[in-house]
Amino acid sequence: MMFGNDKRGKLFRKEKGVKKKDVYDMLLSIGPAKKVVIYFLSILLVIIYMLPFYWMFLKMFRSSIFAHFPPDLNPFSLTSLGNFIVNFRDVISFGSFPLWYFNSVFVAVLVVSGSVAVGSAAGYAFARLHFKGRDLLFYAVLATLMIPFPVISIASYIFMLDLGWISTYQGLILPEIVSGLNVFIFRQYFMTIPVDVENAAKLDGLNPFQIFYRISAPMARPAFAAATIYTFIGTWNNFLWPLMEVHSQNLFTLPLVLNFFKGVNGTQIYWNEMMTVVFLTLIPTLVIYILFERYFVEGFTLSGVKG
C-alpha cells in the first residue's frame, strides 16, 4: 500500500441549498420573544391552511346533503365510516368515475414524464451547450412564464382545432408538456453542477448524450423532484384547458367531474359526495409530495424559484 490510511483531511465542500438542519439552527438562534411571534404566526397559518381539509372531512363523513341546526362540528362520529362508505360507493358508481380517474392519472403521468424529459434536455442544453442565439432563445422561454394561460387559451384552442385534436388525449396532453418553468428549473440546476465532473466524464470516454443521462441527470435529482411535483400538481388540478378541450364525457378528468357535483344550475350541491371526490382526488398529490418531499425544497431554493 502506497499511502497510509488517513481520515484527517477535509475538503471544504460548499454546501448547497437549504437543509432542514439549517432551518432548525436558525430557529434555535432566535430570541424567545421573536420565537413566540413566529410560532403564533405559524400556528395561525396552519389553521388557515387546514380549515378546508377540516371542512372536507366534516362533509364526506355525512350522509345528508342538508345542513343541520345546531351544526355538528365533530367530523368523527359512530356513523362517520358508514356514511363515508356509502358516499364512496355512490361516487365510484357515478357516471364513468373509474374511467375519469384513469384519465386524470393517464394524462398526469404522460404530461409529467414528457414535460420533465423535454425540460431537462432543454435545460441542459441551455446550461451547457454553446450555440448561436442560445441566450436570446432562453430569454424567449423565460418570457413565456410571464404570460398567463387564459391569454393564450383561445389561440391554443384554435391550434388544436386546426390539428383536429379537439377532444383527444393528445390535445389534452401535448400542449401541457411544453413548460418554460421546467426548462428554467433544470437550466438553473445544471448550472450549479461543476463543469469538471462532466469534463472527467468526457475524458472517461462518454459522449455528450451519455454524459447527460449517466452523469448530469442523476446529479440533478432535486430538480427532477421539484419539476415532477410542480408539473403533477399543475396538471392534476388543471381545469380550464380540459374544460375547453374536452367535449366528450369519456375524456373527463377529475376537476371536470367535480363540476358535476355542484348540481344543476347551482340549486342543489351534493357536498358529501363532492367532498368524497375531493378526498379521492387529493390522494395522488399527497403520495407524490411524500415521495419527493425531501428533494422538493432543495430543488426550488437552488433554482431560485418559489413554488
Added chain:
Amino acid sequence: MAIELKKLNMAYGSTVALKDFDLHVDDGEFVAILGPSGGGKSTALRIIAGLVLQDSGDVIINGEVMNNIHPSERNVAMVFQNQALYPHMTVYNNIALNLRMKGIPKQEIDRKVREVANIVGITSILDRKPKEISGGQAQRVGLARAMIRDPVVYLMDEPLTGLDAKFRDEMREELIKFHRITKKSIIYVTHDQIEAMSMADRIVVLNNGIKIQEGSPRDLYDNPEHVFVATFLGSPAMNTFRFRKSTEDPKLFILDSTTEVSPFGLEFADKTLPDELTVGIRPNDFILSDDGEIKVVLQSLEFLGSVIQMRVKLGDSELIITVSRESRTKTDIYDLKPESPLRFSVSSERFYIFGPDDRRLKNPIIKVHPPEAIMKKTQGK
C-alpha cells in the same frame, strides 16, 4: 518526449489566455506550470486534455499530433481541483467507469480497480459514495481514477487546492511518492510556489498567457530573469524598489519613493544603463550589522521560530526582512521596539537588478559604497 506543445495560442474573446506557448515534457518528468490565477495555465492543461480546443498551435503526445483527437483517446488522465468525482456513483464505479466505456470484460475491470485501489490505499472505501469519504480519500480516488487508464501523462489541475494546510503538506509527499511509483510524466498546474518548488523537476512560470521563464526550482530561485519570477518564487516575497537615474550624476540612481540618493549605497559603473531600474533583494539576504549601509526604521517584528521576520521602513517604502534568531546587534534583538533604527548590509552579488521592461540586466557592474560617501559626493556638487 511525452508531450510537446508548439506555439499554442488561445483567446477567450479579447482575453488572451495563451500566447505562443511552447512546452516539452520528457518521459517521467514532473513539470509544474506556475502562475497566478487567470495566467493561462489551466487553459494549457485543458488544451492538452482536449477539453478546450486551441485557436492555433499543435499538441503532440508521444510523437502524434492530437489536435483533433477526442479527450478520451489522447491517452492522458486528469486529476481535477476538488477531484470532480461522480457523486452518485460508488468509489468503485468512479474508478471503473473508464474501463467500462472501453468494453473491457468485468473480471479484468475488477482486477484492475482492486490493483490501483490497493496502490493508493482506498480498498476499504470502494463501496462508499464520494460524500461519505474524507477530502484526503477523495484525493486518492481521483488519483486512482486517473491511474487506471495507465496514461502517458497525468494532468493535475491544482489538485491540492481546497485541502487544509497541514494536510496539503502530507499530500505533497504522497504525490512525490506517486510520481516515483508510476514513473510517468506529470504536468502539475498550481498557483502555489511552494507546491511547485517542492515537487517539480522543472517549473514553467506563466503570466498573462506568456511563458516568463522555465527551469529547475533552484535555478528559478537563484537566477530569476524577470521581476515577476523573482517576486513570485520565495516566501516572503522578494523586496523590490524602483530607481530612476539621477539627473546630476548618471552613475547614481534615486529611489522613487524618497528623495534620498541610493539608500543602498549602490553605484553603477555601467553608463549605458537605462533610466529606470528595479532592484530586488530577498528578505533573507539582508545582514543585520551595526555599521551596515542600509538604514531603516523597524515597524514590527514577528518571531517565527528559527527566523525573525521584520517589517521595516526605508524612506517611504516598506519591506520585509528575515534574520536568523542568532543575529546580534548592540541591543538584544528581542528588546527592539517599533521605531527603533536598524542597519543592514547586503553583499553586492545579492542585488537583483532589472531593467525597465522587468527583465534581468546582464551583469550590471555595481559597487556598494557606504551611503555617507555617496551623500557627500552629491552634496559636494
